[in-house]
Amino acid sequence: MKLAAVARAALARGDLPAAAQAAQRLAMMEPDRPDGFFLLGMTAAEAGQLAKALPMLEQAVARGGVAEHLAHYAKLLILLRRDGEAMKAARDALAAGPVDALTLDTIGCVLARLGDHDGSVAPFKKAVAAEPGNAGYRYNLAAACGFTGRVGTARGHYEAILRVNPGDGRVHYALAILSRQTAESNHVPRLEAALAAARPEDELRIRYALAKSHEDLGNGTAAFAHLSAANSAQKQAIGYNFAQDKAIFDAIERLFADGLPKAWGKGLDEPAPIFVVGMPRTGTTLVDRILSSHRDVGSAGELQAMPLAVKQLADTRSRLVIDPETIAASETADMRAMGQAYMARASHHRPEDRARFIDKLPANFLYAGHILSALPQAQIVCLRRNPMDTIWSNYKNLFASQSAYYAYSYDLMDTARYYARFDRLMAMWGRLFPDRVLQLSYEALVADQEGETRRLLAHCGLDWDEACLSFHKNKAAVATPSAAQVRHPLNADAVGRWLRHEAQLASVRDWLSAQGISLD
Numbered sequence: 001m002k003l004a005a006v007a008r009a010a011l012a013r014g015d016l017p018a019a020a021q022a023a024q025r026l027a028m029m030e031p032d033r034p035d036g037f038f039l040l041g042m043t044a045a046e047a048g049q050l051a052k053a054l055p056m057l058e059q060a061v062a063r064g065g066v067a068e069h070l071a072h073y074a075k076l077l078i079l080l081r082r083d084g085e086a087m088k089a090a091r092d093a094l095a096a097g098p099v100d101a102l103t104l105d106t107i108g109c110v111l112a113r114l115g116d117h118d119g120s121v122a123p124f125k126k127a128v129a130a131e132p133g134n135a136g137y138r139y140n141l142a143a144a145c146g147f148t149g150r151v152g153t154a155r156g157h158y159e160a161i162l163r164v165n166p167g168d169g170r171v172h173y174a175l176a177i178l179s180r181q182t183a184e185s186n187h188v189p190r191l192e193a194a195l196a197a198a199r200p201e202d203e204l205r206i207r208y209a210l211a212k213s214h215e216d217l218g219n220g221t222a223a224f225a226h227l228s229a230a231n232s233a234q235k236q237a238i239g240y241n242f243a244q245d246k247a248i249f250d251a252i253e254r255l256f257a258d259g260l261p262k263a264w265g266k267g268l269d270e271p272a273p274i275f276v277v278g279m280p281r282t283g284t285t286l287v288d289r290i291l292s293s294h295r296d297v298g299s300a301g302e303l304q305a306m307p308l309a310v311k312q313l314a315d316t317r318s319r320l321v322i323d324p325e326t327i328a329a330s331e332t333a334d335m336r337a338m339g340q341a342y343m344a345r346a347s348h349h350r351p352e353d354r355a356r357f358i359d360k361l362p363a364n365f366l367y368a369g370h371i372l373s374a375l376p377q378a379q380i381v382c383l384r385r386n387p388m389d390t391i392w393s394n395y396k397n398l399f400a401s402q403s404a405y406y407a408y409s410y411d412l413m414d415t416a417r418y419y420a421r422f423d424r425l426m427a428m429w430g431r432l433f434p435d436r437v438l439q440l441s442y443e444a445l446v447a448d449q450e451g452e453t454r455r456l457l458a459h460c461g462l463d464w465d466e467a468c469l470s471f472h473k474n475k476a477a478v479a480t481p482s483a484a485q486v487r488h489p490l491n492a493d494a495v496g497r498w499l500r501h502e503a504q505l506a507s508v509r510d511w512l513s514a515q516g517i518s519l520d
Contacts, residue, residue, distance in 0.1 A: 006022040019039065071090065166193075170202075182216070183217060268336050274358045338374035380433075386498070391505075413508065
């Protein structure tokens with residue numbers, strides 16, 4: 001057997017020492033060819049040694065533009081947060097004419113991770129054509145179709161997966177959120193059967209799918225029961241304690257207790273994005289769509305650029321992007337350098353044909369002080385929604401299950417505590433930056449769409465554009481739980497939704513009232 005085949009076989013069975021040995025021999029025997037270096041890089045990456053994998057893959061790419069090598073190089077660059085280089089490598093890989101399914105799927109995943117969901121559809125489609133029986137490839141294609149508004153096609157691919165694996169929890173949940181369930185068309189009986197036979201790793205998403213279906217059908221008691229069971233188990237599994245988020249809020253408030261840190265100088269005084277922030281599920285995607293319907297504005301999606309810029313300039317060694325140590329260390333950061341670091345990361349995501357762009361990471365409300373100091377021309381729009389609707393909506397939506405940003409959402413009282421600290425933090429930003437943070441009410445936007453849209457555009461320094469009222473006609477991809485809603489005209493269906501569960505949420509309502517938080 002040839003050394004390349006030996007190394008690949010060893011990688012496939014998880015024998016990394018054997019793979020490394022064969023790849024090393026191949027690289028030494030054929031130093032001018034890319035294969036040995038590529039396989040050394042892949043072995044190091046499988047071992048979690050990214051710093052060792054990178055130069056090996058760079059050597060492989062330098063020795064020939066092989067699509068497989070470029071695709072995995074792009075994937076590694078994504079893990080290292082080098083988004084601009086990753087995009088170039090992925091596009092070069094696609095241009096090299098890949099034919100094998102894994103390479104095509106890898107390219108699609110990189111493009112999707114970078115927010116190019118439209119661009120990801122073609123390689124995902126080719127991957128499925130090459131290996132129709134691979135459920136993972138088909139799931140990725142279905143998700144991309146859903147994000148880009150190809151709802152019927154997405155549904156067809158999801159159903160094809162379930163015909164082979166009726167218990168796939170990811171697929172059941174994806175189907176549930178793809179569109180509104182009705183009495184005439186729903187999957188409740190199928191979901192109940194799947195739940196009865198579910199593996200532990202599928203139960204969470206099947207219960208969320210059942211909760212979404214029952215909520216759509218008006219079965220509030222059943223919806224709440226499934227959510228309660230799912231969230232209780234998930235909170236226990238991740239070991240979350242609200243003290244983790246409390247420590248972060250405390251650190252931010254300490255940093256700004258006497259105003260802006262005295263060591264902070266001037267930021268990067270250049271054109272900057274519009275930041276749309278707030279608690280999740282409060283209308284951030286809606287406002288992103290309204291703004292990106294403007295002729296001069298494009299959406300860059302939910303960027304990690306500011307959290308990573310703060311981490312970079314704080315220069316802390318913890319593995320967490322945000323923690324009390326990093327917030328405290330940012331007190332001596334160079335604000336101009338922070339602005340430059342942000343723009344360097346964000347520039348790879350901004351639409352090339354628009355003068356302005358939006359960064360729609362909801363959790364950027366934690367960084368408002370850093371944003372407005374590092375980027376003096378930035379504007380922030382913070383969505384505010386009725387506290388009870390906000391808490392209920394956070395509790396009933398499954399966010400990225402491994403994300404530390406949303407770990408609070410698996411418990412109603414944790415979510416209430418988080419909301420209270422969010423509310424307090426936004427009050428502080430309002431005092432420190434009274435003209436640069438617009439706190440926009442979701443309910444007010446629903447009640448007076450044109451009036452509030454005009455107010456929104458004025459805050460962002462944009463002239464009037466009638467297209468902003470027809471945001472639902474915006475064809476851009478949406479990769480959030482709001483994908484289905486924002487493709488329809490604005491309506492009041494979500495206002496007061498918590499009242500369907502008023503009895504179960506009574507303790508939350510009473511706690512908020514005791515904190516002096518208005519429930520209007």
